Amino acid sequence: MAGRGARLYWAIQWRRNDGLGALFLVLAVFAVVYAVLFHGIFAIGAASKFVQGWFPTAMVAAAQTIVMLTGGIDLSVGPMVSLGSVVAASSMDGPLGVFGGVLSVLVLGAVVGAIVGVFVAIGRYPAIIVTLALSFVLRGVALLIMPRPGGFVPPLLSDFLAGVHPTTAILLLLLVIIWKLYQATPLGLGLIAAGDNAEGAYRSGVSVTAARMCAYVVSSVLQALAGLYMAAKTGSGDPLIGEPMTLAAISAAVLGGVGFLGGQGTMRGALAGSLLMSILISVMFFLRLPLVAQYIVQGLIIIVTVALPLIRVWWRRTA
């Protein structure tokens, strides 16, 4: 019985790679280019530094994916990361220390996620409007708490999260495992069903509201934790550090094949998308491209990768 279940489970998981071939191929090509350009990547120091650079993007890409799977979108990712970093850096010198800091960040994420969830899942407001408005509020609150970078993060925490060791890689692995477990619960599958066919899911007895609500809370907590990680990495809080991450999260998810209409996409795709963007930035850094050129190349890669399946369909039709 158990063997049969495992067989079905892994067969389903394997089928979810459908349509990701192009992305994996592009990713492999750039990974090889990067390794050729920079042999040092295989040393523990450079490797952990690379993973630490990628990790926050991976987290926000995951956060965006969860929301997009429900058929929503989150435009407040960047300000939420900033606020997370600010709250982390201003609460760690309290009586509860690091523990208090982490707890505050978790509470922040859960509360903000619940607020979005109330509007979107219960009030049926469009996610794009709610999170756009929220992005202004969060940005304002972050700047109120900490008008300029500062605050305090214990060096011990910084070293634990961003030192020369594979802790971050382990955290990433943990993130993947937790997602896999979540996706194997009725609530996790309900999330995909609700994004794909909300009416049908509701008629099937899925609690669509709970699935969406849960998605927003989980997503916000992930974003807040990404902020905490940024604070630990830089050693201080910064009210604007998350700004580029809103679009980075959407780009990574789109690169990873996550659809805007809901129900379509995989976490592995989004993570691969964020990894591709990280590698791209590193490669262009090694090629000494000016920053402006990097933006252009980044945009072009997204367009090309997204267009690859279309080109393949067109190719098949004409052949």
Added chain:
Amino acid sequence: MGVQNAVLGAHNVSKAFFGNPVLREVSIQLAAGRIHALLGENGAGKSTLINLLSGTLAPDSGEILVDGRPVTALTPREAHDLGIAVVQQELSLASHLSIAENIGLGAYTRRGGLVDYGRLAAAVAEIGKELGLVESPDTPVGRLPLGRRQIVEIAKALYIKPRILIFDEPTSSLAAPDVALLMRLVRRLRDRGVAILYISHRLNEILDFCDYVTVLKDGSVTADRPLAGLDPTGLVRLMVGRDPRNLFLPYASQSTGALVLETKDFRAAAAVGIDFELYHGEILGVGGLVGHGQEDFMMGLCGAIPAKADHFRIFVDGEAVRSAPFASVAEANARGVAYIPADRRKEGLLLPHSIDFNLLLPLFASRSVERRRGAEESAITERLAQRLNIRGDRRRPAQALSGGNQQKVAVAKWLPLEPSVLLLNDPTRGVDVDTKREIYLALRAMAAEGKAVVLLSTDTPELVHLCDRVMVFHKGGVAATLPHAQASEEAIVAVAMGVQKAPALRGEAV
């Protein structure tokens, strides 16, 4: 009227949408071990009744009874827990989840909080064997053709081991062998004591294996009786029997006999092999059950979807001007063919824009870049408004109008182009009686001017009273073209249901 072993029932339920009554004091009782047929024309309220019985909608008044006890605020989830399953016509599947995950959706067994994939695999294998579901259970549902998805939908209903099973047109997209399989399955379930409610437009299926029938007509129950002793004709009579309303003008043919369009073996999407000709001054009806190709036929004629034909002619002043179906709507419009879509809110009008602007829109499309002339425009819109009796300030946005008046705008806007062929897709759906009458008058007036009117309608009396001829679609083709004298409601419904091809039923003289 209580039934001994009634497991699910509705008692005097009523439901209205936006003040429009859909069900009026309807009662129905499903009994264990009985196959109960629910019959009615499109729009009779069948789907609404199912939604009430399965907890998707709540009745405005009346009660839903489970095992004789009233349940309040039934939700789909509770309905599931009570053993009520529905095979939806609008499939309830998630296309990116696998077959197995879809079958278990909403009712997974868990182990330690996680979905128990072992149990799921076993259950899916068992149901799959019963249903002939040969596809691998890990296949994403989006990869399956529609008929196979229907089988998954059925499997999903069986997964919860229901006591009450509701089928909403389960065979509409099934291949013949699957239909036979389904019939055997339904009989087996009945013998196990499951209460079954079966909705289908296939009368032969119903006569074949249902035990009891409830007929809905315009939201009321018109028959509730055992099926024994009924034949197809009897069933059809139960479905159409209604009070005649003084809605239609006396019929008078205005057909001139001059050809405006003829085509042979016309094909567009689901519509295949259609031969027909159209005359100036004629009102040609298009009937049939929803989804038998008539919409595709209309869309293909006006160039909205790709169409092919062995022979295609459009005549202007007796001269053939075109020998192939239109490739685009603009081409059709240029040759005097205009299409008025069924969904006026989405396809027929720009709701936020003014009535005037909507009335002028086709005219804009026919012109190149030039300055708009206010005086000329207002003269045109004034004339159109008078012609179709569109009252009030025309600077209001179109959404301010009632559905019927919106429809009048959607029709009127084509008139400045002087079309010779008007294709109307169900123009009176959801329109009140008075406006219906105005629309009928307008159609008559247009025919009198020599325009050819093709009227697709789901309202059978319209076809009977207005049309010179009625083409009845069945399974993508024209099953019969009935001349006015033979186009009775019974005849049209019988042909649409595939009961008989030739109009042997005697038409009532009108």
